Amino acid sequence: MTRKQRRSVLIGASLAVLGLAVGLVLFALEDSIVFFYSPADISDKGIKPGQRIRLGGLVAEGSVVRGKDTTVQFAVTDTAATIPVRYTGVLPDLFREGQGVVTEGRLGSDGTFIADSVLAKHDENYMPPEVAEALKKQGLWQESAGEKKTN
Amino acid sequence: MIAEVGHYALILALGVALVQTVLPVWGARRGGIALMEVGSSAAQAQFVLLLLSFAALTVAYVTSDFSVQNVFQNSHSAKPLLYKVSGVWGNHEGSMVLWVLILALFGCMVALFGRNLPPDLKATVLGVQGSISVAFLAFIVTTSNPFTRLEPAPFEGQGLNPILQDPALSFHPPFLYAGYVGFSMAFSFAIAALITGRIDPAWARWVRPWTLAAWMCLTLGIAMGSWWAYYELGWGGWWFWDPVENASFMPWLAGTALLHSALVMEKRDSLKVWTILLAILTFSLSLMGTFLVRSGVLTSVHAFAVDPERGVFILGIMVVFIGGALALFAARAQALKQGGIFAPVSREGALVLNNLLITTACAAVFVGTLYPLGLEAVSGAKISVGPPFFNATFGPLMVPLLIAMPFGPLLAWKRGDILGAAQRLSFAAGVTALGIIATYAIAQRGPWLAPLGLALGIWVIAGAVSEMAFRVKLFKADTSEVLRRLRNLPRSAYGTAAAHIGVGVMVMGIVSTSAWQHEQITALKPGETSSLAGYEIKFAGVAPSQGPNYREQIGRMTVSRGGEVVAELHPSKRAYTAPRTSTTEAGIHASWAGDLYAVLGDELKDGAYTVRLYFNPLVRLIWIGAVIMFLGGLLSLSDRRLRVGAPRRAQTNASPAAAE
Numbered sequence: 001m002t003r004k005q006r007r008s009v010l011i012g013a014s015l016a017v018l019g020l021a022v023g024l025v026l027f028a029l030e031d032s033i034v035f036f037y038s039p040a041d042i043s044d045k046g047i048k049p050g051q052r053i054r055l056g057g058l059v060a061e062g063s064v065v066r067g068k069d070t071t072v073q074f075a076v077t078d079t080a081a082t083i084p085v086r087y088t089g090v091l092p093d094l095f096r097e098g099q100g101v102v103t104e105g106r107l108g109s110d111g112t113f114i115a116d117s118v119l120a121k122h123d124e125n126y127m128p129p130e131v132a133e134a135l136k137k138q139g140l141w142q143e144s145a146g147e148k149k150t151n
Numbered sequence: 152m153i154a155e156v157g158h159y160a161l162i163l164a165l166g167v168a169l170v171q172t173v174l175p176v177w178g179a180r181r182g183g184i185a186l187m188e189v190g191s192s193a194a195q196a197q198f199v200l201l202l203l204s205f206a207a208l209t210v211a212y213v214t215s216d217f218s219v220q221n222v223f224q225n226s227h228s229a230k231p232l233l234y235k236v237s238g239v240w241g242n243h244e245g246s247m248v249l250w251v252l253i254l255a256l257f258g259c260m261v262a263l264f265g266r267n268l269p270p271d272l273k274a275t276v277l278g279v280q281g282s283i284s285v286a287f288l289a290f291i292v293t294t295s296n297p298f299t300r301l302e303p304a305p306f307e308g309q310g311l312n313p314i315l316q317d318p319a320l321s322f323h324p325p326f327l328y329a330g331y332v333g334f335s336m337a338f339s340f341a342i343a344a345l346i347t348g349r350i351d352p353a354w355a356r357w358v359r360p361w362t363l364a365a366w367m368c369l370t371l372g373i374a375m376g377s378w379w380a381y382y383e384l385g386w387g388g389w390w391f392w393d394p395v396e397n398a399s400f401m402p403w404l405a406g407t408a409l410l411h412s413a414l415v416m417e418k419r420d421s422l423k424v425w426t427i428l429l430a431i432l433t434f435s436l437s438l439m440g441t442f443l444v445r446s447g448v449l450t451s452v453h454a455f456a457v458d459p460e461r462g463v464f465i466l467g468i469m470v471v472f473i474g475g476a477l478a479l480f481a482a483r484a485q486a487l488k489q490g491g492i493f494a495p496v497s498r499e500g501a502l503v504l505n506n507l508l509i510t511t512a513c514a515a516v517f518v519g520t521l522y523p524l525g526l527e528a529v530s531g532a533k534i535s536v537g538p539p540f541f542n543a544t545f546g547p548l549m550v551p552l553l554i555a556m557p558f559g560p561l562l563a564w565k566r567g568d569i570l571g572a573a574q575r576l577s578f579a580a581g582v583t584a585l586g587i588i589a590t591y592a593i594a595q596r597g598p599w600l601a602p603l604g605l606a607l608g609i610w611v612i613a614g615a616v617s618e619m620a621f622r623v624k625l626f627k628a629d630t631s632e633v634l635r636r637l638r639n640l641p642r643s644a645y646g647t648a649a650a651h652i653g654v655g656v657m658v659m660g661i662v663s664t665s666a667w668q669h670e671q672i673t674a675l676k677p678g679e680t681s682s683l684a685g686y687e688i689k690f691a692g693v694a695p696s697q698g699p700n701y702r703e704q705i706g707r708m709t710v711s712r713g714g715e716v717v718a719e720l721h722p723s724k725r726a727y728t729a730p731r732t733s734t735t736e737a738g739i740h741a742s743w744a745g746d747l748y749a750v751l752g753d754e755l756k757d758g759a760y761t762v763r764l765y766f767n768p769l770v771r772l773i774w775i776g777a778v779i780m781f782l783g784g785l786l787s788l789s790d791r792r793l794r795v796g797a798p799r800r801a802q803t804n805a806s807p808a809a810a811e
Contacts, residue, residue, distance in 0.1 A: 009495040014507055017548075021511040024544040025518055032539035033522075035532060054535060069674045070752070070761045089672050090752035090763045093724065093733045104535075 034104060039081040042107065049107045055083060055115075056102040064097055076101060076113070087115040094120040154219050157207025158298035161248070164200035164255070165288040167193050171258070171281030175274035179347070187270050190277035191262035197284060198259035201252045205239075208248060208297055212239050218304030221245060221297045227310035229700045237321035238311045243445065243461075244297035246324060250441070251287045253325075253332040254280065257361070261336070268357065275343035276336075283335055286468045294461050313701065313727040313734050319379040326372030327399055331437040333365020334406055338434035341427045342476060345483040355417035355426065360788060362413060362430075366406045367784035373399050374777035385735035385750045387670065387765040389773055392541040397520040398440035404513035405433040408506045415502050419564055421490035422499070425506070431480060435473040436513075442469050443520075494566040501559035501567070508552040515544040553607045553658060556651060557614020561621065575621050579613035594667060601666035608662065611655030615648045646787025650780045657776025660769050664745075669766040674759040684766035686747055687711045688720075693751070693760065701727040703736075706751040706760065710740055722751040722762075746770050 036054040037047060047053060055076055063075035063084075071088045074097075085103055095101065095118065105115035171193035178186025208221070212235050217223040225242040226235055240246045258280040265273045291297070340358045344350040376396070381389040390396065409429045415422045442465045493499040519536045526532055557579060561572035586609040590602035620626070622644065623636040669684045677692035691707040703725040710718040720738030727733065740747040745768035752761030 003492055006492060006495060010503065013495070013504070017507045017511050021515055021544070021548060024547055025515055028519075028540045028543035029522065029536070032543065033534045033536050035534050054533075066753075066755055070672050070755075090750060090761050093735055 036102075038078045039076055039083040040078050042083055043081060047107060049109045052104070052106055054102055054104045055085070055113055056100070057083075059095070059097050059099055059101050061097050076103065083113050084111070085113045085115050087118055089116075089118070091118055092120040096120075153207045153210050154216065154298045154300065157204045157211075158296065160200045160204040160207065161288065161296075161298070162292060164197050164204065164251075165285065165292055167197045167200060168281045168284035168288055171197060172278050172285055175281075176278035176346075179271040179274040179278070182271075184270065187274035190274045190281070191265075193281065194255070194258040194262040194277050197281075198252075198255040201248070201255045205248055205252050208245060209236060209239050211298075212236065215308065216304075217306070217308050218300055218302075219297075220299045220301045223301055223305050223308045225311050226308040227700065228307060230311060230316070231699060233318065233321055234311055234316045237315075240324045241311050241315050244291070244295045246328075247287065247291050247295055247445075248297055249325065250328050250332060251284055251291065253328050254284055254287065254335060257333060257336050258284070269349075272340075272343055272347055272349070272354075275346050276339045279339035279342045280335065283339075283472065286472070290461075290464050290468065294464055310700070310727070310730045312730065313725065313732055314383055317379055317383055319375045320383070323372055323375040323379060326368045326375060328372075330365050330367075330369025330372050330406075331399075331402060331440060333361060333368060334402060334430075334434045334437050336361035336365065337406075337409060337430040338476070341430035342479065344427060345479050348483065348486055350423055350427070350487055352417050352420050355413045358430065359410065359413045359417060362406060362409055362433075363784050363788055366403070366410055367781050367788070369399070369403050369406060370777055370784070371781050373403060374774050374781075378774050381770075382737055382739060383734075385737045385763075387668070387737075387748050387750070387763070387767065389664070389770065392519070392538045394520050395444055397516050398443045401513050401516055401520070402433055402436040402440055404509050404516070405429060405436050408509040408513070409433050411502045411505050411509075415499050416490070419491045419493065419499055421493065422503070423487045423490055424484050427484065427487070428480060429506070429510075431473075431476045435469075435476070438469045438472060442466060491565070493564070496562065496569050497567040498559065498562045498564045501555065501562050504555055505552065505559065508548055512545050512548040512552075515548065516541065519544065550607065553611055553654075556611050556654070557618065560615075560618045560647060560651075576614055576617055579610060579617045582613040583610040597666040601662060604662035604666065605659055608655045608657075608659035611658065612652050615651040615655065619644075619648050642790030643787040646783045646785075646790065649783030649786055651783075653776045653779030653781075653783055655776070656772050656779055660772025660774075660776060663769040664767045664773065667768045669764075671764045673762055673764070674755055675762045676757070676759040679759075681762070681764065683747070683764050684745075684768075685712060686717075686766070688747075688749065688764060690760070690762065693754075696723075698725065701725045704751070706738070706749075706762075708738065708749055710747060718747070720747070720749045722749045724751055741771060743771065744768065 034052055034054050036056060037045065039055065039057050041047070042055070057076040057078040060075040060077040060082055063073075065073045067073060069088075070090070071086065072091060073084060073086050075082050075084050077083075085105075086108075087103065087105075099120060102119045103113065103115035104117045104119075105113060108114050171190055174193070175187050175190030178184070178189065210216075211219045211222050212226055213232070215222065215226060215228040215235070217226075221242060221244050222238075225245075226238045230238070234241075238245075240249045258277060261268075261273065261276055261280070265276075268276075337358050340354065340361075344354055373396075376399070377389050380386075380391070409426065412422050412426045412429055416426045442462075445461065445465055519540045523534050523536055526534055557576055558569065558572050561567075561575055562569070583606050587602050587606045590605050594602060619640075622640060623633050625633055628636075671681065671683050673681050675681060675690040677690060680687055680689045682688065687710070689709045689711070691709060693704050693706050696703050696705050703723045705721050705723040708720040708722070709716055710720055718740040720740055721736075722738035723736045725734045725736060735750055738749040738751075745766055748765040748767060750763040752763060754760055
């Protein structure tokens with residue numbers, strides 16, 4: 001094989017691997033990215049039931065109801081809108097009424113959000129940034145509370 | 152007083168670093184030996200000053216001097232000593248001091264052990280190291296001073312985030328930083344090579360041990376972080392493709408590729424341009440990791456402070472260094488001579504394939520990590536890219552890599568014999584086939600592809616063992632000959648085999664944990680029993696208890712198997728007073744077969760508790776694999792030390808001859 005041929009084998013192999021990777025990335029991005037919405041966005045943007053999304057906001061005061069076994073119901077609010085959420089599992093340590101929370105799952109046909117994961121954060125001062133921003137839009141956010149360190 | 156000494160030493164170190172940046176490089180350009188020598192002294196002085204500064208901060212932490220703001224915000228007098236010390240780097244300012252301290256340590260080691268480096272190369276390397284120090288010291292002094300005083304001094308500190316109060320996590324940052332910062336050596340050598348315009352196998356021989364040491368530390372650092380996340384966060388998982396995890400994983404991938412391409416350059420004087428580029432990229436990814444984690448662009452347990460000023464500063468550092476290095480590369484890369492040629496099927500070819508797959512995988516991780524940031528900046532849409540993305544992109548790229556892995560070391564340099572290699576691997580293939588059949592027979596559930604994934608791990612291990620057997624002529628020569636060959640085999644050969652075996656072991660752990668994990672969420676009343684993966688777990692109830700700086704609710708569970716009690720688990724929920732927060736401590740019964748993992752949830756109305764139970768088969772292999780990889784690196788490194796005198800000789804005969 002000449003030097004040129006060798007080089008073309010090398011370049012061919014590189015392009016093949018790169019092509020494969022680009023294909024995989026595009027395919028996976030199509031399938032597995034999850035958009036974040038606040039409760040107000042759900043009606044504003046017409047989110048359809050069954051689409052996988054993240055829903056974030058504050059856990060509405062007095063909304064947490066423990067059902068049978070390990071199923072919990074609560075509501076996520078950004079004060080403009082409130083969405084009921086149903087979740088089966090162990091809630092994170094810092095899950096509290098009035099605290100910021102991000103849940104991931106699908107909107108059911110009855111308007112209840114069926115979450116399969118609930119994230120609350122590591123620190124009481126902490127607010128998930130998406131939630132902080134959504135709340136800022138609603139004018140509910142005080143800078144002082146959000147600027148604290150999160151460690 | 153001590154804090155002021157530390158602060159003063161920090162500023163002095165900045166001055167010294169400035170000297171280290173300018174004078175040696177100037178000397179190297181003009182051939183002034185005395186000026187070049189300044190680099191060595193400055194590097195050592197800088198290290199001593201930073202050590203002093205770091206010691207001062209540590210003293211402030213250990214003595215709980217709350218007049219220092221940093222100590223007040225991140226420590227508490229009731230904290231155990233270990234966490235007072237680890238609290239030094241458990242915050243933004245202190246961790247940056249640790250970062251530059253390690254950077255200076257590496258510079259100091261070049262000054263001390265670099266006697267047989269060509270003087271102008273050494274001076275330039277130290278100059279580049281010095282410039283990185285200048286940037287980060289300026290960052291610390293202007294935006295993140297750890298020695299700021301508070302007036303009046305508070306009586307008590309605010310405490311360290313409790314989930315960071317953990318032995319594995321105490322040592323996770325130093326190892327991680329040693330890895331990140333260690334790659335700065337490869338970077339400095341690459342820049343120096345571009346500046347001096349000289350690059351040869353001796354260069355690769357110099358760079359490889361540093362890269363290897365950095366890679367080992369990073370391997371261990373990431374493994375510790377993953378282990379900590381596994382038992383401390385209580386999610387039963389060991390890797391979440393969290394952006395911050397990715398930030399440390401990308402330099403690791405690039406560093407792994409660099410180790411392999413530097414091998415080609417050292418042995419065959421080939422792939423020069425690529426190796427230089429990879430050295431620059433690896434450290435660039437380390438810088439990017441520091442930026443992502445420290446700027447608060449990403450939110451996680453690592454994002455200490457959301458301070459735009461700091462973010463912009465680190466972004467500036469990143470742009471200057473990465474941009475400058477790539478511009479220099481673009482300007483000077485053509486000047487580097489092409490090295491020896493090789494057939495596509497050869498050891499070089501195999502290493503190129505390794506580099507291709509690893510860097511592509513790294514790029515996929517990069518896209519997944521930064522795409523949400525980019526999309527939000529452009530369109531304002533907020534998305535998250537989760538594990539499914541990474542599993543779908545990273546996984547398929549690893550499959551050909553693992554299949555090809557045993558072939559590499561069996562191929563000859565320049566032109567290899569792939570049929571011969573396949574023949575030598577027939578035993579390994581047999582073992583793998585048996586493994587597949589056995590796994591299908593045992594595994595009654597889980598994805599049908601999983602046994603093949605597990606087999607990849609077996610294949611890599613069996614391949615590495617076969618390669619060693621071939622090299623010592625096991626079963627081909629008599630015993631004395633085999634023993635002689637075993638003794639004479641270089642340690643780096645053992646190191647390679649061990650590192651590859653480590654990868655195989657880790658793959659087995661990852662596949663079996665992912666494919667065959669049992670998970671159960673139930674509500675248990677005291678006295679009730681649940682069963683999972685052949686274990687009977689009896690819940691005895693919850694009792695309160697008082698720790699040094701927390702109160703906890705400890706659940707008691709008796710685990711039995713086949714009527715026999717095998718373990719007592721005590722998953723608990725802790726409530727810390729400073730800062731006020733709570734954590735979950737998982738109860739884990741570890742064994743070779745797998746871990747039974749229990750998490751205590753909330754109390755329900757009827758006196759029952761939510762309980763989450765996992766069985767993670769072979770999960771232990773993940774971290775054992777990482778430790779084997781680390782030990783493989785150590786073996787290889789011990790071999791290199793024997794050859795420290797070699798570069799000088801190699802330099803004279805290798806540089807002109809090996810270029811075509």
